[in-house]
Amino acid sequence: MSIYQHFRAEEKEFIDQVLEWKEYVSSAYTHKLTDFLDPREQQIVQSLIGKEDDVRVTFYGGSDDSERKRALLYPDYFQPEVDDFAITVFEVKYPKKFVTLEHRQVLGTIMSLGLKREKFGDVILQGDRIQFIAAAEIESYVENNLDKVGKAGISLEKVSLDAVIQSDQQWQELVFTASSMRLDVLISSMTNLSRQKSQMLIEGKRVKVNHKLIENTSFECGEGDVFSVRGFGRFKIISIDGKTKKDKWRIQAGKQK
Template identity: 55%
Template sequence: MSIYQHFRPEERDFINQVLNWKAYVEQAYAPKLTDFLNPREQQIVKMIIGQQLEVKWSFFGGSAYTERKRALLYPEYSQNEDGDYKIKLYEIEYPNKFINLAHRDVLGSLMSLGLRREKFGDIVSVGERLQFYCAEEIGDYVRIQLQTVGRAAVQLIEQPLSESIAHEDLWHEKSVSVSSLRLDTVVATIFQLSRQKSQSLINSGLVKVNWTSIENTSFECGEGDTISVRGFGRGKLFSIEGQTKKEKWRISVGRQK
């Protein structure tokens, strides 16, 4: 049985990448540090590497609360510590009495530097404080080049990882019955939209499943999928509990508060 049968077709390229990382560790007897991975990618790494004796895996994103994390694959005899993940933490100083900055402002400015999203970890906003994590190898470049966020002039202050701020990840969870596991149906259910509205959002490229844009309304959602809709926030399909006698699906879903 092919390993690809356990995953979605659009995940094939990432699966090949994980297999290459695994082969490198096995052949070079050396650790492999990845860029920042989203939770779905982390799950794929765990599934492929499994509980093998030859190659071990661990994740770290800068603090215990991060969502995006770097993976470290290493031979069984190796030991690792937080410094091995090569992560920098920056706090953004800006005139917060006059300007409000949000996650999207920071992400947009970081992406304008011409670097890949995978080089950056979480962007955390608590009150007026803003922090973000990035790979050590791009840290100095980002610190020098990022001078504005939105309309605000900013200064980046490097902080030790121990000074990271934590955001609470709160979900409003509910158990519901749906006619199918189609993306348009699940989106309509989570975000309390009409089926027509959810289809329009999907067709417009405004919906992501596991951080990948999906424009197919009939895409079948699976247990553990994270679904984000631009302008509406983030939801999750926590579990699929089976079908009812009327052939409806009983599922547990949540929407981030």
């Protein structure tokens, strides 16, 4: 039985990478730190590493409720510390009386620096305060190259992990059953739209899964996936709890308030 049959075809490259990390830690008997992973990637790493092996894994992204996290793979003797995750927290200082900055503006500016998205964790907003998480290895580059968001001049202040603000993001629990894990079926259930309307949203390029635009209505979804549906908000699959007697999937999901 192939390990790949439990995952999507497009995830094969990432699965191979995780297996390489695991082999490295096992053979070199040392730890391996990854870039920031989205929730689906975290779920894949967790499932491939398991819980009863000589290689273990812990995730951390700056706070307990971080969405994007770095994974630390390590041998069973190793005791991971927060410092091992090499995370830097930047607070954005800007003229708040005259300028309003949004999440998409901050993220867009970060992405314009020419660095991989995987080098950054969450962008966190609370009121008019803005922070973003970055890998420590790019700290100097970010400090030297980020001085504007849009047309607003900004400065960056490094803050401790203890000072990470709690996101305004809250999730409303959704519990439902679905006949399959197809994208159109799940969007229909989470938005209370008909299957036909959910298909129109997907084909109309209004749905992203894990920040990637998906136009295939039959795209197979899984635990840990995060959905952005333009006009309806953000959703995530928290857990898949087996099947009912009528052969439907039991799903726990969340809708961002």
